[in-house]
Amino acid sequence: MKKLTMGQRFWLTLIFSLPLIWQMLTMPFGWHYSGQEWVALASTTIIMLISARPYWSSAWAAFKLHKANMNTLVAVSTTVTYFYSLFAVLTGIAEYFESAALVTLFVLLGDYLSERMSNRANDAVKKLLSLQAAMAEVWRDGKYQNLPIEQVRQGDRVRVPAGAKVPVDGKILTGETEIDESLVTGESVPVAKQPGDQVIGATMNTTGLIEVEVTQTGQDTTLAQIGEMMRKAQTSHAPIESLVDRIAGIFVPAVLILALLTFAIWFVLLGASFTQAMLFGVSVIVIACPCALGLATPTALMVGMGRSARSGVLIKNGEVLEKAVELQQIAFDKTGTLTKGQPELTDLIGERKTVLAVAAAVEQKVTHPLAQAVITAAQKEKIAIPAAEHSQVLAGKGTAAEIDGQLYSVGNRRLLPTAAVNSTWTQQAEELAAEGKTVSYVLQGKKIIGLLAFKDLPKKNAKRALADLRRQDLRVAMITGDSHRAAASIASQLGIKQVIADVLPAKKVAAVKTLQQHGSTAFVGDGINDAPALAQADVGIAMGSGTDIAISSSDIVLTSSDLLGVPKAIALARKIFRRIKLNLFWAFIYNLIGIPIAAGLFAKVGLMLSPELAALAMAFSSVSVVTSALLLNYSKLRL
Amino acid sequence: MSVEHLLAAVVVLALIVFIGWWFLGKHEQQAQSAKQTAQKQAAIIKVHGGYSPSTVVLKQGVPAEVKFEMHDQTACLSHVVFEQLGIDEDLTKQAVTTVKIPTNEKKTFNFACGMGMFHGKVVVK
Numbered sequence: 001m002k003k004l005t006m007g008q009r010f011w012l013t014l015i016f017s018l019p020l021i022w023q024m025l026t027m028p029f030g031w032h033y034s035g036q037e038w039v040a041l042a043s044t045t046i047i048m049l050i051s052a053r054p055y056w057s058s059a060w061a062a063f064k065l066h067k068a069n070m071n072t073l074v075a076v077s078t079t080v081t082y083f084y085s086l087f088a089v090l091t092g093i094a095e096y097f098e099s100a101a102l103v104t105l106f107v108l109l110g111d112y113l114s115e116r117m118s119n120r121a122n123d124a125v126k127k128l129l130s131l132q133a134a135m136a137e138v139w140r141d142g143k144y145q146n147l148p149i150e151q152v153r154q155g156d157r158v159r160v161p162a163g164a165k166v167p168v169d170g171k172i173l174t175g176e177t178e179i180d181e182s183l184v185t186g187e188s189v190p191v192a193k194q195p196g197d198q199v200i201g202a203t204m205n206t207t208g209l210i211e212v213e214v215t216q217t218g219q220d221t222t223l224a225q226i227g228e229m230m231r232k233a234q235t236s237h238a239p240i241e242s243l244v245d246r247i248a249g250i251f252v253p254a255v256l257i258l259a260l261l262t263f264a265i266w267f268v269l270l271g272a273s274f275t276q277a278m279l280f281g282v283s284v285i286v287i288a289c290p291c292a293l294g295l296a297t298p299t300a301l302m303v304g305m306g307r308s309a310r311s312g313v314l315i316k317n318g319e320v321l322e323k324a325v326e327l328q329q330i331a332f333d334k335t336g337t338l339t340k341g342q343p344e345l346t347d348l349i350g351e352r353k354t355v356l357a358v359a360a361a362v363e364q365k366v367t368h369p370l371a372q373a374v375i376t377a378a379q380k381e382k383i384a385i386p387a388a389e390h391s392q393v394l395a396g397k398g399t400a401a402e403i404d405g406q407l408y409s410v411g412n413r414r415l416l417p418t419a420a421v422n423s424t425w426t427q428q429a430e431e432l433a434a435e436g437k438t439v440s441y442v443l444q445g446k447k448i449i450g451l452l453a454f455k456d457l458p459k460k461n462a463k464r465a466l467a468d469l470r471r472q473d474l475r476v477a478m479i480t481g482d483s484h485r486a487a488a489s490i491a492s493q494l495g496i497k498q499v500i501a502d503v504l505p506a507k508k509v510a511a512v513k514t515l516q517q518h519g520s521t522a523f524v525g526d527g528i529n530d531a532p533a534l535a536q537a538d539v540g541i542a543m544g545s546g547t548d549i550a551i552s553s554s555d556i557v558l559t560s561s562d563l564l565g566v567p568k569a570i571a572l573a574r575k576i577f578r579r580i581k582l583n584l585f586w587a588f589i590y591n592l593i594g595i596p597i598a599a600g601l602f603a604k605v606g607l608m609l610s611p612e613l614a615a616l617a618m619a620f621s622s623v624s625v626v627t628s629a630l631l632l633n634y635s636k637l638r639l
Numbered sequence: 640m641s642v643e644h645l646l647a648a649v650v651v652l653a654l655i656v657f658i659g660w661w662f663l664g665k666h667e668q669q670a671q672s673a674k675q676t677a678q679k680q681a682a683i684i685k686v687h688g689g690y691s692p693s694t695v696v697l698k699q700g701v702p703a704e705v706k707f708e709m710h711d712q713t714a715c716l717s718h719v720v721f722e723q724l725g726i727d728e729d730l731t732k733q734a735v736t737t738v739k740i741p742t743n744e745k746k747t748f749n750f751a752c753g754m755g756m757f758h759g760k761v762v763v764k
Contacts, residue, residue: 006714054712061688061711066666069756071688071713111714232725253662257655264651268644295754 004050006115010108013051016043017105020098024612037089040097044082052078052104068252074107076256077285081611084278094275102612103286110619113626131202132223136167149217156214160205168201169216177208181560226559229314255288255595262599279611283598287614288591292621296583299629304576307633313569314557321580323538323555324573328519330469330566331500331512333530334480334487335369335456337543338494338563343369343456345377346437349428350450353383359442359452361388362401362410370440371399373454374410396481396504398440409443410452413483417446425451436489438482461564462494468567472574479503479511479523479533505529509536524566539573541566571637579632583625590621670694670762673703680704684759686719686730687711690750693759699742705761707736718753727753 004012019039026032052074059075062068078100085095137144139157149167152158157173160166166179178190181203190206193199199212201221218224263281266272272280301318308315315321332338348355360378363371364385378385388408391401398411409415413429425448429439432453442450466476477498480487487501500511509532515521516538523530523537534540535553542554543561551557556573558565594617596602598609609617671692673682679702682695687710697703707719709730720727721738730736740748740761748761 058688058711058713058715063661063688065689065691065693066662066664067689067757068662069688069715071715115714115717228725231727250663253658256658260651260654260658264648268648274643274647298753298755 006108006112009051009054010105010112013047013101013105013108016047016050017098017101019043020101024098037095037097040095040101041086041089044085044097044101047101047104048078048082051108052082052100055104055107068256070252072252073255073285073288074103076259077103077282077611080278080282084275088275096275096279096611099279099282099611103615106612106615106619110622113619113623131165132221133165133167133202137161152214152217154214154217158212158214160199160210160212162205162207162209164205166199166201166203166205166212168212168214169221170199170201170212170214172197172199173211173213175208175210177210178206180204180206226309226314229316229557232317251288255285258288258595258599259284266600280598280600282611283600283609283614284595286611287594287598287609287618292587292590292618292625293584295622296587296625296629297580299626300576300580300583300632303629303632304572304579308569308572308576311568311572312559312562312565313572314559315569315573315576316555316557320539320555321573321577323520324522324570325577326520327474327522327539327570329475329477329515330522330524330570331477331479331515331537333508333523333525333533334478334482334490336526337524338462338478339456339458339490343373343438343454345373345452346455347432347453348450349425349453350442355442355450355452356381357383357385358403358408358444359410359440359450360385361403362391362399362408364388365391366393366399368399369456370438370452370454371410374440374452396506407445410440411443412440415441415443416448423448433483433485436486438486456490458490458494459561459563461562465563465567466494466496468564469570472567472570474522474570475519477515479508481505481529506532508533512536522570526561539570541569568637575635575637576632579628583628586628587621587625590617594618670696672696673698673705675701678702681706682761683708685710686716689716689757690759693757695759695761697740697742697761697763699745699763701742703740703742703763705738705740707738709734709736715754716752716757719750720753720755721748721750723748 019036020043023036023040055071055074056079059069059071062072081096081103082100085097085100088095089097132149134149135146136149136152137159138147138152139145139159140147144159152168158167158170162177172193172195174195176192176194178192179199180190181200193210198215199205199210200223201216202223216222219228259281262284263277266280267274267277297318304321305315335343356374356378359374360383363374375385386403388401388403391399393399394409394411394415397415398409400407400409402408413421413426416426425441429441429451432439432451435453437453437455440452440454441448442452469476475498476496477500478487478491478496479500481503482501484499484501487499491497491499500514503511508530512521512523512533513536516536520538522539522541523533524541524543525534526543530542531553534542539556540554541556541558542551543558543565556569558569594609594614597607598614600608602608671682671694673680673695675698680697681704682697683706684693684695685691685708695705707728707730709716711717717731718727718729719736719738724738724741726738728736728738740763742763744763746763748763749758750760751758
């Protein structure tokens, strides 16, 4: 026999159930046609063969492995009612075929609906990956050719006309344009791009023609990595789930025992008829099916993670959700996270041309934002930058290099030899720092030859993001390697009370640890030096512009560098976790309330569940849990 | 108490004892090693009312595949999830579903059905 799909089996079962439903509905009016028990026998037998048998076979296979599951419950309840009714019809007493048939029908309905819905929930990743362009215009043999995306290699040159999707990750070689990156970052405003800027595969090129050098293909593209991260997150367990797992193992045998006890108490102790006692027992088995319990977490996780990813928040696993709920504090790295990270050179003390030329030469290969500001200033003033050799980074202090055999260094106060402290230079530096500026010293050997002062401005949404976080009952702190004064200036602009300044990169972890003594702490950062702190924090949040290592040591990755993503991420994580808890609560409640009713505990007051009603309630519970998960897509965020 | 009541009580009691012993007692299942050929190894897991075997052992360093043979027609076991690998496969789409297991390090990969009711593991030694 050809294998039927779940849907086909459901519809066939429904058709064969119609006579039984008719009999049930007309019974209260006393309508009865002759031979109706034989019709019931025939249609139920067909239903058992088509639809109940797979459950029997699975339950039997499980039984041989010493396992019991929801199929065991379905199998036991349908076999008991079916074979009892068979016996009844042959001996001329009342039969209950409709119980066997309708339990099967509703169990199938639940399976069918929840399968369809979880397929829908699962679509998010597939949809994301399908957004990749299929073809690319690649430079081969002296001309641009339209090739399938699989043939594009790293280092290839591709052309992207306006209105086309960027096929792969790369760097712009020629052309200027605006690119809609909303797919990856959730930001709807297109971003201006010029030669040298990075572009991301599957984003939309809106206005200009660009030529792009391919930097990543296949599994390494941003989109593929987001997809991979989402897949891992969606299949991960929330810690709360392991409790469910533990319960599941003993749940089914316990229900079977409970059903037997229900039967025995009604039949032996309370003097009910054999049939009535059996129906109570079967109802217990049917209502107890733990499908809703099993579906509660995975569906909510899947839908929640999908929604987060669409709004630019990648949550790495289910564990993060529970931690997000417990958070009490959130600490930000200052430079590049709270501020633009592109400080500008505001003051220079010393011989301007020499100092700037030397500083730019020493810091030419440094990616630190202060170094970038120096180089930008030198270029703006058209100062020739001399060649530097043997450049080395002095961690937490600055950078040193040789120019024409002479050692120069640029860095902060910790760079100074003891003799140089408390000179007029340091006094002037104090004054600049008092204005909230960051000061770098330029040294020739051990002699100070100049001072550079920089100022960095907060990012545009910083204030609103912090206000949103405070509304979520989080205490906000700032951790920075800058001096107290530079930090205090930013902190007062943003209303941050707790500032931990002068922190060496290696001490950021210790700063986070100190904060953790006062409660569960999240850390938001982006640089390589933030990676250990991101890992130490209860929840590490890496900003989109961040480096790979920062991203890999974090728990939540924001694909945009907009700070509003932080309150959004925490709100989303908390929301998903609360929904999982709500789902589990409802699933448990169904069983908790359903089992005593089904066992006939309230039979005295007329509250009873026949096996078929129990089956309907059970199917409804699965469907409601999945619906509740899907609603996560539409529910509003409280920020 | 009538005879049939007494009989029912005895049968129920016997069934309860049997259920407790059969499902909750200790019944160890044997782990199975994968079949080796020169360049690769493969293990077959039959999916029917559970996973048999529920534990397979792979050798480190040899490319490995675990094949899930679907014999079950109910929703319960329709998906297999390897949490650590980020794999969630629908077993109902084809008769045999192949999952590639990385064997570059000694590690245990747990897998479970979509609802986390059935568990198994792949051990790389």
